[in-house]
Amino acid sequence: MRRSAVAALAAVLLLPLSACANDAATSAHGAAAPAGRQVDGPKVKIMVGGLDKVIYLPAMLTQRLGYFADAGVNVELLTEPAGVNATTALLAGDVQGAVGFYDHTIDLQAKGKHVESVVQFAQAPGEVELVSTKQADAIKSGAEFKGRKLGVTSIGSSTDFLTKYLAVKNGASVSDFSPIAVGAGQTFVAALQQGSIDAGMTTDPTVANVLDKGLGKVLYDMRTPEGSRQALGGLYPSSSLYMSTEWVEKNKDTTQKLANAFVKTLKWMSTHSPEEIAAQMPADYAQGGPAQYAAAIKSTLPMFTTDGVMPADGPRTVLAVLAAFHPDVQGKEGTIDLSRTYTTEFVGKATG
Structure with a gap:
């Protein structure tokens, strides 16, 4: 009963800030250590906001390479x-870590909760604003969002407020367009195909799928x-391993082991x-075929760090974007202590 109540409360707290990533999650419920690898060490559950999303690739890749073991x-x-569901599970105590967007740590601090990025996977959102091929000549920037139907993962999601930020930055108003919740993966593709949206924000491998089918064109590419910097005014750290600050303080040895594994993976990615x-990834992740999946990874690779370290100016960019629209952050910029939203203690000592 108590856990259910905590989970329900967490869901309410996190409603304004939903997932940043867009592709459909794998149908599998999870993944344990590779077959034949018996690990004599602490057990940790990590919830990922979609294991098959390229932006969260380091999680499954670390498992497949055997680096956790x-x-x-x-x-x-x-x-x-x-990602919001991953954070909900973390707050409820169902898991010890979450892989999702760094911006959750800022949002939660504004609500009086302390969660920190322990390993920063990415320095860019990995998101792409795609315009329907039929509307490509009419929508050249966020200024032309006026009167349009724009696809987002869900209302109140990070794709939602990033879309709003792009509109306002280019002279439009958030009331000038209609955000349409189209989900991810095939539902996003279908929305473009059927004309339910004029443009929308998503990630790889959906981006590669849309471009391959000729259904859309890139308007804003935030995979690098x-x-x-061009779209948001600076680096926007996104995918990360974040954990409760209290849990990290009480389990530094285990946290260091996780940092070692993830940094080793990030370095491996940079040399392959x-x-x-x-x-190395599960075959069913390549729904558009091996070549398309590899192309999707190639397009997204520039977003990843090679050492898990938070980019110096990144947190300020994220705070500025959130403060522009997020009701729980707006007006509280002066009270947010960004130094408490991430740590470099463990990646700095990583032996990966």
Whole structure:
């Protein structure tokens, strides 16, 4: 009863800030250590906001490479279709860690809760604003969002407020367009195909699928640091392993093991080709075929860090974006202590 009540409360607290990523989550409920690998170490459950999303690729890749086992930690990966659900599970105590967007840590501090990014996977959102091919000549920037139907993962999601930010930055108002919740993956593709949306924000491998079918064109590409700076005014750290600050303080040895494993993976990714990375992942993640999946990974790779360290100016960019629209953050910028939303203690000591 108590856990159900906590979970319900967490869901209410997190409603304004939903998932940042868009692709459909894998149908599997989770993933344990690779077959034949018996790990004699602490057990940790990590909830991922969609195990098959390229932006969260380091989670499953670390498991598949056996790096959790090498680090001496027994990790069970669980999956939910949205980052907000991962955070809800973390707050409820159902898991010890979550893989999702860093911006949740700022949102939660505004609500009086302390969660911190322990390993920063990415320095850019990995999101792409796609315009329907039929509307590509009419929508050249956020200024032309007026009167349009724009697809987002869900209302109140990070794709929602990033879309609003792009509109306002380019002279439009958040009331000038209609955000349409179209979900992710195939539902996003269908919405474009049927004309239910004029444009929308999503991630790989959905981006690769849309472009391959000729259904849309790229308007804003935030899969790279350069794209993030152009669209948002700076680096926007996104995918990360974040955990309760209290849990981290009480379990520093286990946290270090997790950091070791993830940093090792990030370094491995930086020295291997998209095809080699794709080959390590579950076959059913490549729904558009191996070549398309490898291309999706190639397009998204620039967003990832190589060492798990938070980019110096990134948190300020995230705070500025959230403060522009998020009701729980707006007006509280002066009270948010960004230094408490992440730590470099463990990645700085990582032996990966």
